[in-house]
Amino acid sequence: MSQSESGKVVHCVKDHFQYAMFCLLVLMCFGDKLEEEKIKQVEDGQRRMLLSFNRFSMLNFWPSLTRILFYKRWDEFLQIRRDQEKVLIPLIRARKNARIENLSKDKDDKFGKEEFIVSYVDTLLDLQLPHENRKLEEGEIVSLCSEFLDGGTDTTSTALQWIFANLVKYPHIQEKLFMEIKDVVGEEQEVKDDHLHRMPYLKAVILEGLRRHPPGHFVLPHAVTQDTVLDGFVVPKNGTINFMVAEMGRDPNVWEDPMAFNPERFLNTEGGEAFDVTGSREIKMMPFGVGRRICPGYGLAMLHLEYFVANLVWNFKWMAADGDEVDLSEKQEFTVVMKNPLKAQISPRLKPQNF
């Protein structure tokens, strides 16, 4: 938080968005509301691993050789992994015990029994690997939880920040969105899941955010399964390929005035089928990838984006800081983020006594 020239409070929202997404994913992963201290420990382990991601990636290249040539880097990697396990394994075991306890409670005792919400770890504990006829080991569960937390935090919080940057830069879009929410939600303070399905403009704003500012400008590396000719070039079997996600969404042959932020382009005025972000009919953009390796979290990500954008616009008015132009320049971090993070004046829209 800081103050603008006129003394108004200005919020730099980047870290708040990131922390909110992380806490939500930790809750979904382990099923319990953890103490802030514990969440910080989980976050610290994830950050340390992510920050060294590029330095550690090369250890995959030829492990028997890199183990000798880069032994210090291996030691560092193994230490971070051990620290991560030290934090995550007790949470996984606690979940195992909680499930046993819940099962042993009298099934007919409806009043004594607390509602047990299935978490990501629960699904992993139940999983039976069909080809190997075994359950997952603890180390494998740690890796999958780690992937879940990393895959969903920076991607969604970055998308959220880009969308709000545009809502601040273009107040008429924010106002139109607010009016749509008002029509659907009426007097309620919270926009709920079932409201979201009746908000086509909200969906259009989010799709436009993902088209214009995809959090990843490339997908994960893929490999061709056989020698393949692409545009006259031969890619040999197992050769790595990737896709220029950002360029696709900004292609002037596909999109009219592609650099403009114009959610209307996603509004289905002729009553045809809604835009398909998974690319199963045609591929005009692919912020989540497409096909067999499409992001497994895309449905969840769309839900989180719709829920957060709708509630944050319904409850607060977002304005540019005095004399501050929202700058849409980009910078590559784990995702492609705002080079100058969004700063906004945020004021409550609805007075509590209205509810």
Ligand code: HEM
């Ligand atoms: C706006 C948010 C998100 C965006 C833009 C996004 C984008 C992507 C992309 C482009 C890929 C690579 C696809 C490919 O290689 O073809 C990917 C993979 C992945 N995503 Fe997401 N993602 C988002 C949110 C999430 C969430 C919420 C989760 C889970 C909680 C998640 C988990 C994963 C995982 C585990 C992979 C790796 C899948 C694999 O190895 O095949 N993502 N995501």
